[in-house]
Amino acid sequence: MNQTNPAYLQRRGEIEHYFDRTANKTWERLTSTDPVGRIRASVRAGRDEMRATLMSWLPHDMSGMRLLDAGCGTGALALCAFERGAHVLAIDLSANLIQVAQQRYAAFAPLAPRPEHDHPRGSVEFASGDMLDPDHGEFDYVVGMDSLIHYDAPDLIGGIQALSERTKKAILFTFPPRNPLLAMAHSLGRLFPRSDRSPTLAPVSQQKIRKALERTIVTQGWREGQTTRISRGFYTSQAWEWVRQ
Numbered sequence: 001m002n003q004t005n006p007a008y009l010q011r012r013g014e015i016e017h018y019f020d021r022t023a024n025k026t027w028e029r030l031t032s033t034d035p036v037g038r039i040r041a042s043v044r045a046g047r048d049e050m051r052a053t054l055m056s057w058l059p060h061d062m063s064g065m066r067l068l069d070a071g072c073g074t075g076a077l078a079l080c081a082f083e084r085g086a087h088v089l090a091i092d093l094s095a096n097l098i099q100v101a102q103q104r105y106a107a108f109a110p111l112a113p114r115p116e117h118d119h120p121r122g123s124v125e126f127a128s129g130d131m132l133d134p135d136h137g138e139f140d141y142v143v144g145m146d147s148l149i150h151y152d153a154p155d156l157i158g159g160i161q162a163l164s165e166r167t168k169k170a171i172l173f174t175f176p177p178r179n180p181l182l183a184m185a186h187s188l189g190r191l192f193p194r195s196d197r198s199p200t201l202a203p204v205s206q207q208k209i210r211k212a213l214e215r216t217i218v219t220q221g222w223r224e225g226q227t228t229r230i231s232r233g234f235y236t237s238q239a240w241e242w243v244r245q
Contacts, residue, residue: 008155012093012130015150019073019094028100031074042233047146050230050237054143054172055080057226057241062086063120065140070131070163070173071147075101075124079108081143082122089136092147095128102126132159138166144173146237153204157212160242164217170225170243177229177238178203206238213242221245 019027030040031047054077059065063085069078072090074097081088082105092098105124112121131147142163148156156175163171210224218224225241 005155008151011151011155016093019092020096024094024096027097028074031076039234043235046230046232046235046237049232050145050174050235050239051077051080053228053230053239054145054174057170057172057239058084058141058143060084062122062141065169066138068131068136068139068142068163068167070142070144072101072126073097075104075126077143077145078124078126079105079112082109082124083112085120085122086141087122088124089127089139090124091127091129091131091136093128093130098126098128132162134162134166136166138168140167140169142167142171142173144171146174148173149176149237153208153212156204157209157216160209160213161216164220164222164242164244168244170241172239172241174237174239175206175209176203177236178205206240209240217242 030036030044036044058067058081061084062081065086067081067086067088069075069081069088069090072078072092073094075090078088078090078101090098090101092101105126109124131144144159144163148159151159160171160173206227213222213224221244222242223245225243227238227240229236229238
């Protein structure tokens with residue numbers, strides 16, 4: 001993904017505007033424990049299951065490891081990694097969602113149990129910005145949960161390629177798979193009132209992603225790992241692991 005590409009910059013701006021201004025309160029509530037309607041409850045349940053799945057693919061003990069939570073939203077996954085002792089950089093385009101994440105971390109961290117066997121506690125640094133910025137440095141693991149789903153296939157693939165250059169162990173990401181529901185809706189935003197709709201997304205062929213990555217990061221020592229689809233009501237997303245050999 002070329003960060004200076006006008007099409008990418010326009011798309012990034014649309015996503016930032018949506019999460020930072022249009023639907024900030026919607027997503028803050030969706031990622032809380034507040035009551036929500038049936039449709040949003042299914043999205044919440046799907047996201048909870050997806051987060052648990054991705055965390056199950058990471059080491060139980062992450063002491064001393066650095067993890068990038070790319071597109072962290074309100075920071076739920078970052079808190080899970082923090083509990084395991086990881087040093088997390090949690091970044092999102094939305095400054096408002098980062099503020100919510102910081103508030104939740106401040107309330108959560110003092111109550112979190114210490115890692116087993118007296119390992120040092122983890123940490124979380126929150127930042128608003130582009131998850132692909134090379135100035136963020138290197139990571140042991142990168143997790144992009146539903147953060148690349150708003151980009152078209154070339155930019156999604158380019159993002160994985162860019163992140164692979166700065167990742168030592170594994171990249172875990174999700175993408176919108178081709179299925180009748182997503183093909184009909186065209187975006188997760190249709191789950192929300194019109195004023196809250198997210199930028200549209202187009203379902204992506206897993207085979208297309210695989211072929212592109214085989215031509216690029218596989219030649220640089222990466223291999224395909226686990227993959228699974230989470231479908232809960234109005235939430236559908238495909239998780240995929242790529243591992244550095």
